[in-house]
Amino acid sequence: MSVNRLRIALQKSGKLSEGSIELLNKCSFKIKPAKNHYLIQSKEMNTDFLMIRDDDIPGFVDSNASDLGIVGENGYMEYALENPGNDLEIIARLQFAYCRLSLAAPEGSGIKQLADYNGKTIATSYPATLADYLNKNNINARIIQMHGSVELAPKIAVADAICDLVSTGATLKENGLLETHIILESEAVLIGRKSAGNELKAKAEELMFRINSVIDAKDSKYIMLHIDKDAVNKLKDILPGCESPTVLHLHGTDNKVAVHVVSKEGVFWDTIAKLKSIGASSILVVPIEKMM
Numbered sequence: 403m404s405v406n407r408l409r410i411a412l413q414k415s416g417k418l419s420e421g422s423i424e425l426l427n428k429c430s431f432k433i434k435p436a437k438n439h440y441l442i443q444s445k446e447m448n449t450d451f452l453m454i455r456d457d458d459i460p461g462f463v464d465s466n467a468s469d470l471g472i473v474g475e476n477g478y479m480e481y482a483l484e485n486p487g488n489d490l491e492i493i494a495r496l497q498f499a500y501c502r503l504s505l506a507a508p509e510g511s512g513i514k515q516l517a518d519y520n521g522k523t524i525a526t527s528y529p530a531t532l533a534d535y536l537n538k539n540n541i542n543a544r545i546i547q548m549h550g551s552v553e554l555a556p557k558i559a560v561a562d563a564i565c566d567l568v569s570t571g572a573t574l575k576e577n578g579l580l581e582t583h584i585i586l587e588s589e590a591v592l593i594g595r596k597s598a599g600n601e602l603k604a605k606a607e608e609l610m611f612r613i614n615s616v617i618d619a620k621d622s623k624y625i626m627l628h629i630d631k632d633a634v635n636k637l638k639d640i641l642p643g644c645e646s647p648t649v650l651h652l653h654g655t656d657n658k659v660a661v662h663v664v665s666k667e668g669v670f671w672d673t674i675a676k677l678k679s680i681g682a683s684s685i686l687v688v689p690i691e692k693m694m
């Protein structure tokens with residue numbers, strides 16, 4: 403089937419939405435989200451963005467209502483476990499929306515070890531993932547499903563414990579809950595279909611080329627500085643990637659040169675102090691938009 407327009411499902415609002423749009427706009431898609439605007443067209447790669455709830459993204463891709471989708475790996479896993487015959491695959495991990503799916507129990511409940519969950523009731527928005535984990539660990543617990551505010555359940559005796567997403571741990575703390583076991587680590591992932599034809603696979607590869615060039619550039623910096631010629635070889639101990647910097651002649655002096663280098667590591671204030679300690683001056687650190 404000819405892929406005339408590429409369809410990509412994104413979360414319309416929530417923890418994935420901003421990061422997905424920011425990443426894709428750095429790939430030149432010019433997505434301008436607007437309330438109740440669920441289909442956003444882009445000239446870039448002839449793409450239609452389907453703005454939907456994150457829980458619907460895996461099913462949209464699996465049923466070919468969308469070609470690709472960006473969802474949390476936890477959401478992909480939940481769908482895959484609920485739909486054993488699914489055609490989905492993770493094409494790439496996108497290095498944002500980091501969180502983890504964990505078991506947590508009320509402070510003072512005495513539930514600490516995995517065995518303590520036997521016979522208990524656990525509230526979660528991810529019943530298939532929780533059931534799979536409990537089965538694999540021979541834990542016999544009752545699961546009740548909630549679609550949000552899961553941390554409330556133990557407080558109102560709806561459940562003895564919970565299985566929910568954790569990022570900073572603030573929500574657990576605010577609700578008197580202690581994290582006891584991490585079931586899975588999650589980040590935003592690009593998903594597609596294993597059975598996609600060559601034309602769609604080629605489009606996915608072009609999209610990943612753009613995404614990777616943005617991700618690779620994310621922590622990299624372009625650094626320019628002036629330094630004595632005989633101090634250039636000291637730079638590599640301070641700046642990763644400075645094994646073969648660009649060294650330029652400086653007009654009006656034979657002792658100093660300009661050095662330009664891409665450093666993959668974050669350049670922090672201590673790096674600047676070390677550079678100055680070996681005589682570097684006119685230090686300029688600029689972000690890189692894309693690297694290929």
Ligand SMILES: Nc1ncnc2c1ncn2[C@@H]1O[C@H](COP(=O)(O)OP(=O)(O)OP(=O)(O)O)[C@@H](O)[C@H]1O
Nearest residue numbers: 416417418455456457474475477499500501567569
């Ligand atoms: N606190 C968080 N920090 C980082 N990532 C998170 C956090 N909470 C959720 N996520 C990630 O974002 C995804 C969507 O979470 P969000 O809370 O926006 O979903 P939701 O409330 O179900 O929204 P929707 O209305 O789209 O269903 C989660 O599946 C997870 O991968």
Ligand SMILES: O=P(O)(O)OC[C@H]1O[C@H](OP(=O)(O)OP(=O)(O)O)[C@H](O)[C@@H]1O
Nearest residue numbers: 550551552567568569570571572573574
């Ligand atoms: O560890 P933290 O940094 O506190 O983040 C974890 C919380 O974030 C998400 O909730 P969200 O705010 O998205 O509300 P929701 O339950 O309606 O999804 C998740 O469901 C947790 O409750």
Ligand SMILES: [Mg+2]
Nearest residue numbers: 455456457458
């Ligand atoms: Mg949701």
